Structures are given as structure tokens and as C-alpha cells.
Amino acid sequence: MTTAHPTTTTLTGPPALAPLLARGALLSPLKRPRPDADFPRTRLVLPGLRVDLARLAAYERVCGFPTGEDALPVTYPHVLGFSLAMRLMSGRDFPLPLLGLVHTSIAITRYAAMPTAAAYELTTYVEGLAPHHRGTEATVATEVRAGGEPVWESRSTYLARHGDARASGREHGSPTPASAGPTSAPAREWRLAGDVGRRYGAASGDRNPIHLHPLTARLFGFPRAIAHGMWTVARCLAEHGTPDATTVRAEFRAPVLLPGTVTYGAEAGRFELRGDSGRRLHLSGEVGPYPAA
Numbered sequence: 001m002t003t004a005h006p007t008t009t010t011l012t013g014p015p016a017l018a019p020l021l022a023r024g025a026l027l028s029p030l031k032r033p034r035p036d037a038d039f040p041r042t043r044l045v046l047p048g049l050r051v052d053l054a055r056l057a058a059y060e061r062v063c064g065f066p067t068g069e070d071a072l073p074v075t076y077p078h079v080l081g082f083s084l085a086m087r088l089m090s091g092r093d094f095p096l097p098l099l100g101l102v103h104t105s106i107a108i109t110r111y112a113a114m115p116t117a118a119a120y121e122l123t124t125y126v127e128g129l130a131p132h133h134r135g136t137e138a139t140v141a142t143e144v145r146a147g148g149e150p151v152w153e154s155r156s157t158y159l160a161r162h163g164d165a166r167a168s169g170r171e172h173g174s175p176t177p178a179s180a181g182p183t184s185a186p187a188r189e190w191r192l193a194g195d196v197g198r199r200y201g202a203a204s205g206d207r208n209p210i211h212l213h214p215l216t217a218r219l220f221g222f223p224r225a226i227a228h229g230m231w232t233v234a235r236c237l238a239e240h241g242t243p244d245a246t247t248v249r250a251e252f253r254a255p256v257l258l259p260g261t262v263t264y265g266a267e268a269g270r271f272e273l274r275g276d277s278g279r280r281l282h283l284s285g286e287v288g289p290y291p292a293a
Contacts, residue, residue: 005041006041006042006043007041007042007043008042008043008045009042009043009044009045010045010046010047011044011045011046011084013046014046014049014080014083014084015083015084015086015087016083017082017083017086017205017206017207018207020083020086020087020090021086021090021098021207021208023090023091024086024089024090024097024098024099025098025099027090027092027097027098028097028098028099028100029097031094031095031096031097031160032095033095033096033097033135033136033160033162034095034136035129035130035131035132035136035137036129037095037129037136038093038095039093039094039095039126039128039129039138040088040091040093040094040126041125041126042088042125043123043124043125044084044087044088044122044123044124044125045121045122045123046084046121046122046123047121048119048121049080049119049120049121049122050119050120051072051076051080051116051117051120053116055203056072056076056116058199058202058203059073059076059079059200059203059204060073061203062196062199062200062203062231063075063200063231063234063235063238064234064235064238064239065234065238069116070115070116070117071113071114071115071116071244072114072115072116073234073237073238074108074110074237074242074246074248075108075230075233075234075237075248077114077120077122077142077144077152077154078106078108078142078154078156078230079203079204079205079230080120080122080144081122081124081142081144081154082204082205082206083205084122084124084142085124085140085142085156086098088124088125088126088140089101089126089138089140089158094126094138095129095136096129096136096138096158096160097160099220100160100161100220101158101159101160102158102159102160102161102252103156103157103158103229103230103252104137104157104158104159104251104252105156105157105249105250105251105252106154106155106156106157106229106230106233106248106249106250107154107155107247107248107249108152108153108154108246108247108248108249109152109153109154109246109247109248109290110151110152110242110244110245110246110247110248110290111149111150111151111152111245111290112151112244112245113244114144114146114151114152118146118147119146120144120145120146120151121144121145121146122142122143122144123142123143123144123145124140124141124142124143125140125141126138126139126140126141127139127140127141127155132159134159134161134162135159135160135161135162136159136160136162137157137158137159137160138157138158138160139155139156139157140155140156140157140158141153141154141155141156142154142156187263187264187265187274187278188239188263188264188265189261189262189263190235190261190262190263190264191259191260191261192227192256192258192259192260192261192262193258193259194224194225194258194259195258196227196231196258197211197212197225197226197227197228197231197258198211198212198213200227200228200230200231201228204228204230204231206228206230208228210222210225210226211225211226211227211228212225213225222255222257223257224257224258224259224260225257225258226255226256226257226258227255227256227257227258229252229283232252232256232273232282232283233248233250233252233283233285235264235273236250236264236266236271236272236273236283236285237271237287239264239266239271240266240271240287242287243288243289243290245289245290245291246287246288246289246290247287247288247289247290247292248285248286248287249285249286249287250283250284250285250286251283251284251285252282252283253281253282253283253284254275254280254281254282255282256273256275256282260275261275262274262275262282263275263278269286269287269288270284270285270286271283271284271285271286271287272284272285
């Protein structure tokens with residue numbers, strides 16, 4: 001295996017998502033994922049990025065954040081960096097197939113509040129590959145600077161399932177631990193409309209077919225469309241609240257079918273989303289101050 005030297009590519013604007021998703025879909029059948037495969041070493045840098053306030057407002061509405069605030073929601077930089085991540089993951093040199101790739105976790109650190117009117121520099125790169133008991137997992141990093149200072153960073157893991165595991169749409173993310181139980185805090189029931197995936201897709205640009213319509217979701221083994229994992233964590237954090245300087249960690253455990261009913265619970269910085277009368281864990285996470293108290 002030949003290891004490429006790291007390179008930096010500076011972009012003049014966010015890449016267009018539709019061609020990247022199409023390219024990733026066309027190349028997916030050619031990919032043979034394995035944890036020791038080489039991966040792109042390019043760092044994509046997008047300087048001088050300004051937030052589109054109309055798209056931000058649409059995102060805030062669908063996720064449950066207050067609209068018109070002077071600071072970005074803690075999960076919104078993920079949306080800003082999504083097209084950069086897709087440019088890397090849809091490329092011929094990325095070894096995992098984009099189709100069927102499962103977002104399994106995200107870890108976020110926000111060092112300070114991020115004003116909506118500021119200019120930001122984004123950097124995105126593939127940090128590495130690792131074996132997973134269901135296949136191969138890639139870690140994608142996104143870092144955000146304002147005025148030359150780091151203000152936000154994340155690490156997302158994406159799983160390509162191998163063999164029999166890849167063919168089943170019944171599993172999404174990590175398995176639910178048998179010992180996991182609901183939080184003792186009172187749970188809130190949320191009834192989710194069937195168009196949540198389409199609304200979030202329009203606001204975020206993530207128009208993966210598994211989220212948009214029952215017919216396209218069935219092509220990947222799901223009985224109905226499923227909610228975006230990043231919508232579920234954003235909706236939970238909108239309910240929970242976060243400090244200006246904060247750390248967030250979330251694991252996506254099982255798909256949320258749309259339409260559907262879920263329950264949200266939180267206690268002592270932990271939060272979770274459950275379905276099936278509390279028996280099915282969809283999402284678990286934790287949020288706290290940075291640095292930790």
C-alpha cells in the first residue's frame with residue numbers, strides 16, 4: 001500500500017452537493033472497503049465562509065432551535081462542512097462506498113459562541129480508517145476557525161458494512177447495549193411527521209434517498225423513510241440546551257422511522273431518544289461544559 005503525502009486544497013466556495021452525491025453513488029459498486037486500505041490525505045480548506053441566514057432559519061425551525069438568535073446552533077457547523085466531507089467521501093480515492101454508508105457517531109467541541117455574522121474558515125479531512133465488528137469505519141474531521149482562532153471542531157465516524165451486514169437495512173449505527181435503560185427523568189413524547197427527512201434535507205443539503213421517501217428508503221432495506229441522525233441529535237440538543245463553550249458526544253444506535261413517535265429523556269448531562277415504548281434506543285449522548293468542570 002502506498003501512503004500519499006498530505007496536501008491542502010483551498011476552495012473558492014462550497015462544492016455543489018448534487019454532483020458529488022451522484023458521483024459517490026456511481027462509484028460505490030466499485031469500492032471494496034477494508035480497514036487497511038489507503039485513504040485520501042487531502043485537507044480541504046474553505047476560507048471566508050458566510051452563513052446563509054435563510055437556510056439557517058430553515059434549519060433552526062426543523063430542528064427546534066430558536067430562530068433569529070445571534071449565535072449558530074452547536075450542530076450547524078456540521079451542515080456548513082457537509083459538502084466538503086462529501087467531496088472527500090465521494091472521490092475515487094476514498095475506499096468506502098458512499099451508498100449505504102452509516103453515520104455512527106459524532107463528537108463536537110465548541111470553544112466559544114459562534115456569531116451568525118462572522119466569517120469562518122473550514123477545514124475537513126479524513127483522519128483514518130479502523131476495523132469495526134460490522135465492517136470498516138472512517139473518521140472524518142471538521143475544524144472551524146474565526147479570526148485565525150479555533151472555535152469549533154468535530155469527529156464523525158462512518159461505517160461501511162461488509163458481507164451480510166451491509167445488506168440489511170434493519171440495523172443502523174451501533175447495537176443497543178442490553179444493559180441500556182431509559183433515564184429516570186420524565187420523558188417527553190415527540191410525534192414526528194413523515195416530511196421531517198425532506199425538510200431537514202432541504203435545510204442541510206443532505207438529500208440521501210433513505211431519508212426522503214418510503215419508496216427510495218425501501219431500496220436500501222428500510223420499511224419507511226428514516227430521520228437523519230444529525231437531525232435527531234440536533235433536536236435533542238435544541239431541547240437540552242448547551243453552554244457557549246461545550247462538548248457533545250452522540251452515538252446513533254437505531255433508525256427512527258418516519259412518521260413515528262419517539263420519547264426524549266435527559267438527566268445529568270446525558271440524553272437519549274427512544275422508541276417502541278422505551279424498548280428501542282435510537283440515540284444516546286452527553287453534553288457538558290468545555291473545559292470539563
